Amino acid sequence: MLDFTDRATLPDAPREFGFWSDGYWRKGVAMFERRSPGHGVPVTLTPRCTVDDLNAAVAAARRAFEDRRWAGLPGADRAAVLLRTADILRRRRDEIAYWEVLENGKPISQARGEIDHCIACFEVGAGAARLLHGDSFNSLGDGLFGMVLREPVGVVGLITPWNFPFLILCERIPFILASGCTVVVKPSEVTSATTLLLGEILSEAGAPDGVYNVVTGSGRTIGQALTEHPDVDMLSFTGSTSVGRSCVHAAADSNFKKLGLELGGKNPIIVFADSDLEDAADGAAFGISFNTGQCCVSSSRVIVERSVAREFEEILAAKMAKIIVGDPLQTKTQVGAITTDAQNSTILSYIDKGKAEGATLVAGGQALDLGGGQYIVPTLFSGVTPGMSIARDEIFGPVLSSFHFDTVEEAISLANDTVYGLAASVWTKNIDKALVVTRRVRAGRFWVNTIMAGGPEMPLGGFKQSGWGREAGMYGVEEYTQVKSVHIEVGKRAHWIK
CATH class of the missing domain: 3.40.605.10 (Aldehyde Dehydrogenase; Chain A, domain 1)
Incomplete structure (x- = not known):
């Protein structure tokens, strides 16, 4: 039994x-x-x-x-x-x-x-x-x-x-x-x-x-x-x-x-300088690592205000380094195995593409050998530009790309620069900015100062493709x-x- x-x-x-x-x-x-x-x-x-x-x-x-x-x-x-x-x-x-x-x-x-x-x-x-x-x-x-x-x-x-x-x-x-x-x-x-x-x-x-x-x-x-x-x-x-x-x-x-x-989705998480950066970093780390990033609403693009970008990426990288990757039958494990061989290969190939296209690897970026199964460490790239493969394609794995912006308009433009429109989130203590971004980013699910929250009372679905x-x-x-x-x-x- x-x-x-x-x-x-x-x-x-x-x-x-x-x-x-x-x-x-x-x-x-x-x-x-x-x-x-x-x-x-x-x-x-x-x-x-x-x-x-x-x-x-x-x-x-x-x-x-x-x-x-x-x-x-x-x-x-x-x-x-x-x-x-x-x-x-x-x-x-x-x-x-x-x-x-x-x-x-x-x-x-x-x-x-x-x-x-x-x-x-x-x-x-x-x-x-x-x-x-x-x-x-x-x-x-x-x-x-x-x-x-x-x-x-x-x-x-x-x-x-x-x-x-x-x-x-x-x-x-x-x-x-x-x-x-x-x-x-x-x-x-x-x-x-x-x-x-x-x-x-x-x-x-x-x-x-x-x-x-x-x-x-x-x-x-x-x-x-x-x-x-x-x-x-x-x-x-x-x-x-x-x-x-x-x-x-x-x-x-x-x-x-x-x-x-x-x-599919290529979901943005927009972080303003006036947000609680510790909260936003925790949300971003969770959003890309939950279910090993094999999630259509994963927050795979973090769009952060330039004035705090370096500080935020340092906090985020430190958070991601503490994530427990391991045997999925252990209750302490936070990130388990990649589900299929094909997906494992796909994720690793995109990590290689990110490096080859000139993005800066800030955290993770490698497979983890636990003596059985297939595991990938949650990965963060900085200096990502919109034309890169890791910026545009749905990787469906724990790979997060970081972009920088200076104005609200630029943040909205970067968030909408995708064929997808499944989910998005914004992090700010300014209600005006939060409402402007919520109304103008095209996504079927939206979170303000949180990520992947809610219950079955609320509808699920996407915009665009x-x-x-x-x-x-x-x-x-x-x-x-x-x-x-x-x-x-x-x-x-x-x-x-x-």
């Missing part, structure tokens, strides 16, 4: 999973072995599903939607299932966090915190299920009454990434289910375990068969087929902008399905609905034909 407490150890053998379809575990034929990125040992076996498996799961979701076993329930009944799910997650918190750590490489303390956020998502989703409503128009004259109905869009395909397998799942599923939709999920091939576990948790909580389905496998096979599937009414995708663009083409070429896209639509909160429930206008004539019709 595995121990999921602070004494957690590696499993003796990889755990074998089925895939979850129509309320039951299904056996896979071919299996994918996942090795822990923090330890290099096999930890899970998950099915490489076929397109036939996907078609069966979509058919199950379609039946569950069309016979109204879920959409036809009162919002209070859907809410009850979501609240019971939150209770089960609370009971199984350490277990889910454990498998998240083994497949992803993130620190156990971070994983547990993410499960707490996931619990909150289900609780907020439960409230939203009861509050979802339409509207009425009593302004059309005495002979006509108008209503606006919000109806679930139907079968939703959900494709989730490897950086936050359970968190991103739970920032969507409670709100998709609150709307009355059914869902087929395709998690990342390398981090499928916790998405699969949610199937049995929702079933235990009372979700009807077919409401939640998980089909595992590669993005090229299962992800592409889900995106193109003619019986999927909406697709929600979280991942790179390049793959998001292919989702747009695939949706247009199939059935013009509705899309929700949360894509960072995506379409919003997730979480009431906005996130409404995203998975269609709006229908209803006109009701009162009294006898005024005849057109006399």
Whole structure:
């Protein structure tokens, strides 16, 4: 029996999973072995599903939607299932966090915190299920009454990434289910375990068969087929902008399905001279190191007022040098392993590019050998110019670029000098500057004197090439609905034909 407490150890053998379809575990034929990125040992076996498996799961979701076993329930009944799910997650918190750590490489303390956020998502989703409503128009004259109905869009395909397998799942599923939709999920091939576990948790909580389905496998096979599937009414995708663009083409070429896209980011953190520099430095270090920088809202560009730039970078470098990089199963660890071999190589290549392009390496910049797994020390470059690769490309790792500015206008211009618009933050004690920057920097999420704060009550999403639509909160429930206008004539019709 595995121990999921602070004494957690590696499993003796990889755990074998089925895939979850129509309320039951299904056996896979071919299996994918996942090795822990923090330890290099096999930890899970998950099915490489076929397109036939996907078609069966979509058919199950379609039946569950069309016979109204879920959409036809009162919002209070859907809410009850979501609240019971939150209770089960609370009971199984350490277990889910454990498998998240083994497949992803993130620190156990971070994983547990993410499960707490996931619990909150289900609780907020439960409230939203009861509050979802339409509207009425009593302004059309005495002979006509108008209503606006919000109806679930139907079968939703959900494709989730490897950086936050359970968190991103739970920032969507409670709100998709609150709307009355059914869902087929395709998690990342390398981090499928916790998405699969949610199937049995929702079933235990009372979700009807077919409401939640998980089909595992590669993005090229299962992800592409889900995106193109003619019986999927909406697709929600979280991942790179390049793959998001292919989702747009695939949706247009199939059935013009509705899309929700949360894509890349190159997020600025603007630091003014009048800010608390210690606070700002701590925020910047956290913002680039959280989840090893493998986070679409990572603060990967620090834009600091020139008069305090040297002082700030010294404080920031000292902060980053104290970050504890190590075994993700240790509670003291703050930065764990890089999740995939490919991403590890990509991050190291960008560190090399930063040096070659003339940026000054201030902190970090190297891989860390811990005798197993793959680790990179949080890295800070100064003297970065807008044309450098590390300034423009989403590195998706713990690499922070520092820019300098003299005026508010210059800070705003540097912040907006990117194709992305996912997140941003500003640090200042001047409320006027804070409001000017908040209003003019184009980003879907914004923080003032903090970073990566907030809860599932607030919407998530981006501007520009960072995506379409919003997730979480009431906005996130409404995203998975269609709006229908209803006109009701009162009294006898005024005849057109006399």
